[in-house]
Amino acid sequence: MNTAPITYHPAPSKPTFVMPKGACDTHCHVFGPASRFPYAPQSKLQPGDAPKEKLFALHDMIGIDRCVVVQSGVHGFDNSAAADAIAARAGRYLGVALLPADVSDDEIRRHHDQGFRAIRFNYMAHLAGGASMDELLRLSERLARHDWHLQIHMDNELIAEKAxxxxxxxTPVVIDHMGRIDASLGMDQEPFNALLRLMENKHVLVKVSGCERASRQDEPYADAVPFARKLVDTFPARVLWGTDWPHPNFRADAPDDGVLVDLIPQIAPTGELQQAxxxxxxMRFYSFDI
Incomplete structure (x- = not known):
C-alpha cells in the first residue's frame, strides 16, 4: 500500500457553476496505484496514489463528460496508468503521452490505438528535461502524419526563447497552464506578452488552467483570473480548460477543485465563451468519438 501523502483536496466543494453538457477537462493526471503502476525511480515526486476512480468521482461531481488524461512524469515514459484510465471510459476520455522525441511510428500508432493524441514535453526545473527545438520540429513533421500534436509545459521565462x-x-502546439506566468508581475509583463505574440500563430492553442499556480495569493486566486480572461477574449476558438487534478508539485495545501471550477464564469463570462x-x-480539436 502506498502511504505517501496525497496531492489532491480530499473533499472538494460542490461548485455553484453548472457545466454545459459535454464539458471537457483537458488537463488532469492519474497517479498509480503504485502497486499496479509503479512510479519511475528517477521521478522527484513520489506521491500518494491518485487513481482513476478518484478522478472519475471528481468529474461526476463537477459535471465533466469528456476528458484528456495527461501522462505524469511520475510514471516516466510508461503510459500504462493513463491508458488504463482512458480505457475505462473509452470514447469520452483521451490522452496525452510522455514519449521520447525519437519514438518510432509503430509506438505512436500503438499509443493512438490506446486513445493518445499528443506527446507532452516539459521544460520546468522540477521535471525531466524536454527535447531540443530541432528534435521537436523533426518530430512535429511525423506527428502531423498521425494527426497528433505537441503539448508544451514550460517555465514562463522560456516562452520568448522557444516561440x-x-x-x-x-502540427498544432498546445501551451500548458497559460505559460506558467507569475500573476504577481501584472498584465504588462514580458512573459505574458510573449505568450500573446506566440498565440498569434493559428496553430497554437493554450490551456487556461492553473490559475492557482499563476497566483501568488490564496484561493480564489483572483490575481490570475485577468490573464485567463484576456486569453479567452482574444483567442476564443483556441483556448482549452482543465482542472490539473491531482495538482502535483503545488503548495502544501491542495486547491479546492470546486473553487477552481467557480472561476470559469470569471474567465469566460458569457454562455457563448463557456460553450467554446x-x-x-x-470536441473539435481532440475529435472525441462520443
Missing amino acids: EGLAKAS LLVDNP
Whole structure:
C-alpha cells in the first residue's frame, strides 16, 4: 500500500457553476496505484496514489463528460496508468503521452490505438528535461502524419526563447497552464506578452488552467483570473480548460477543485465563451468519438 501523502483536496466543494453538457477537462493526471503502476525511480515526486476512480468521482461531481488524461512524469515514459484510465471510459476520455522525441511510428500508432493524441514535453526545473527545438520540429513533421500534436509545459521565462521554433511546428502546439506566468508581475509583463505574440500563430492553442499556480495569493486566486480572461477574449476558438487534478508539485495545501471550477464564469463570462472553452473547442480539436 502506498502511504505517501496525497496531492489532491480530499473533499472538494460542490461548485455553484453548472457545466454545459459535454464539458471537457483537458488537463488532469492519474497517479498509480503504485502497486499496479509503479512510479519511475528517477521521478522527484513520489506521491500518494491518485487513481482513476478518484478522478472519475471528481468529474461526476463537477459535471465533466469528456476528458484528456495527461501522462505524469511520475510514471516516466510508461503510459500504462493513463491508458488504463482512458480505457475505462473509452470514447469520452483521451490522452496525452510522455514519449521520447525519437519514438518510432509503430509506438505512436500503438499509443493512438490506446486513445493518445499528443506527446507532452516539459521544460520546468522540477521535471525531466524536454527535447531540443530541432528534435521537436523533426518530430512535429511525423506527428502531423498521425494527426497528433505537441503539448508544451514550460517555465514562463522560456516562452520568448522557444516561440520562434514553436511557430514553425508542422502540427498544432498546445501551451500548458497559460505559460506558467507569475500573476504577481501584472498584465504588462514580458512573459505574458510573449505568450500573446506566440498565440498569434493559428496553430497554437493554450490551456487556461492553473490559475492557482499563476497566483501568488490564496484561493480564489483572483490575481490570475485577468490573464485567463484576456486569453479567452482574444483567442476564443483556441483556448482549452482543465482542472490539473491531482495538482502535483503545488503548495502544501491542495486547491479546492470546486473553487477552481467557480472561476470559469470569471474567465469566460458569457454562455457563448463557456460553450467554446468547455465543449466546442475540445470536441473539435481532440475529435472525441462520443
